[in-house]
Structure formats: structure tokens, C-alpha cells
Amino acid sequence: MGDLGVVVVIEDDLDLRNLVEGVFLQSGFVVHTASDGRQGVEVVREKRPDVVSLDVGLPDIDGFEVLRRIRQFSNAYVVMLTGRTDEPDLLAALQGGADDYITKPFRPREMRARVAAMLRRPRNGSAEHAESPQPLPPAALAVTGGTVLAHNGLTLNPRTRITMLDGAPLQLTRSEFDLLHEMLRASGGVLSRTDLVRAVRGDNYPKDAYISDSDERAVEVHIGNLRRKLQDDPESPRWLQTVRGAGYRLAARRLPNPPA
Numbered sequence: 001m002g003d004l005g006v007v008v009v010i011e012d013d014l015d016l017r018n019l020v021e022g023v024f025l026q027s028g029f030v031v032h033t034a035s036d037g038r039q040g041v042e043v044v045r046e047k048r049p050d051v052v053s054l055d056v057g058l059p060d061i062d063g064f065e066v067l068r069r070i071r072q073f074s075n076a077y078v079v080m081l082t083g084r085t086d087e088p089d090l091l092a093a094l095q096g097g098a099d100d101y102i103t104k105p106f107r108p109r110e111m112r113a114r115v116a117a118m119l120r121r122p123r124n125g126s127a128e129h130a131e132s133p134q135p136l137p138p139a140a141l142a143v144t145g146g147t148v149l150a151h152n153g154l155t156l157n158p159r160t161r162i163t164m165l166d167g168a169p170l171q172l173t174r175s176e177f178d179l180l181h182e183m184l185r186a187s188g189g190v191l192s193r194t195d196l197v198r199a200v201r202g203d204n205y206p207k208d209a210y211i212s213d214s215d216e217r218a219v220e221v222h223i224g225n226l227r228r229k230l231q232d233d234p235e236s237p238r239w240l241q242t243v244r245g246a247g248y249r250l251a252a253r254r255l256p257n258p259p260a
Helices: 014-027 037-047 063-070 087-095 108-119 174-186 193-201 213-230
Strands: 006-010 030-034 051-055 077-082 100-103 143-145 148-151 154-157 162-165 240-243 247-250
Touching (some): 006 014, 006 037, 014 030, 014 108, 030 037, 037 051, 051 063, 051 108, 077 087, 100 213, 154 174, 174 193, 174 247, 193 213, 193 247, 213 240
Parallel strands (some): 006 030, 006 051, 051 077, 077 100
Antiparallel strands (some): 143 148, 240 247
């Protein structure tokens, strides 16, 4: 086995398949390939990879269906490759369980950096079976209690990657957790979409790397998913406030209701 583990590349275009395979081989992975979706699902099932590179436009079943099937038995990191940049496609990929979404054409350096950033983080956005911390009192904005960040009944522990909402566990994807963590750390400061893209990509992502429109749209999709899970009203937010033309920040502190 390679130093970094096993990768399966699912791509019908031979030239692109060879390119992606070469990127992973040079990075130290053992690589297996498949040229269509059904074959790809079986290779993933057999080889049990750490990472899957998955093309959206496959000749038999599309990448979204392949992703759905893979997620029934595999917890591998999945990077979707596509020439599409429409938000519904981004939403379908990220809600379907993809960890990242790269639009073509892309640079090999970009793919290496994104995969390295993914592998630095725990696979799950929150630890389902770990002991749950007790929620902290609401803070002026986000404040720390040891390693725990808290705001308006929401608590986040970066060490255990556990998030609690009003005392109940909140299940987040890795990217959703990292975005929420970055906003809590900012403690009310405005973060641009570019700032949040870099938060999702991680410290290994080059500071001078190009941030595309699809990267920023992916952040908007993640924010939308977070709002749905938090049941946050964009018109009167408890946690995530849009700053028009600038980005996002934490909503203001809400004082607890006085006892009756």
C-alpha cells in the first residue's frame, strides 16, 4: 500500500483518467481506475479506498447515482469532477455526500492541495459515538470554554468535532463543521466567501491558489445546508447572518428569556 492509502479514479475520458491517476501516484497513493459508473462502484467495494475521484458525466449511470451507491457502504472521501458549475449540481453533490467538488479544467496542484486538506481532518463532521459535552451558556458572541466555542445555545468542540444545539447533538458534514468553526472563531467578524473557501480547504491549501466562482458557490450551498440544519431564519437569524456584498458573520447575541 502507498504511504497515503488507496484511491479509486472513476472517469470515462482516458486522457483525464491518466492525468488524475498520475496526480495520485505522484502523491504516494496506490491507484485503481474504472471507466464507467457501475464498474467504479464495484472497484470501490472491492478495494475499499481512502479517496474516490468521481466524474459526474459517466456513460452508463451519472456520478450522482454512483455517489449514492458508494455511500451505502463506503465512508471514503469523495471528490466530484465536473465541467458543470450550476448551483443545483453543487447542491446535489454536497448533499449526496461528496466531500469536495472540482470543476474542469483544473490544475494537478489544486487537486493535490484539496485532497491533502481533506486527509488532515477527521472523516466525520461530528463524532456520533463520542461523549457529548454539556452546552455552555450563551456568550456575547462566540466565547471559549476550554476548547469549546458557544453562541446562542450552539456549542462546538474543535477537539472532539462535536456540535450541540440547545443540548441536542447536531450532525454536520466535515465542510459544514469547518465553516461553522471558522465563523465562531471570528466572533462576529465578517468573513468573505473567499475566507470561507480557504477554511474548508484547510491549512495545506496554498494561500495564492485561485478561488473560482464555483468554489464560492459551494460555500453558499454549505451555508444554506447549515441554515436548514440549524433551522435558522435568514430574515431573523439566530446564528448565520448574511452581510450583503461582503460575506457572512455571526448574528448578534440573544439574551436568555427571563424566568416566568
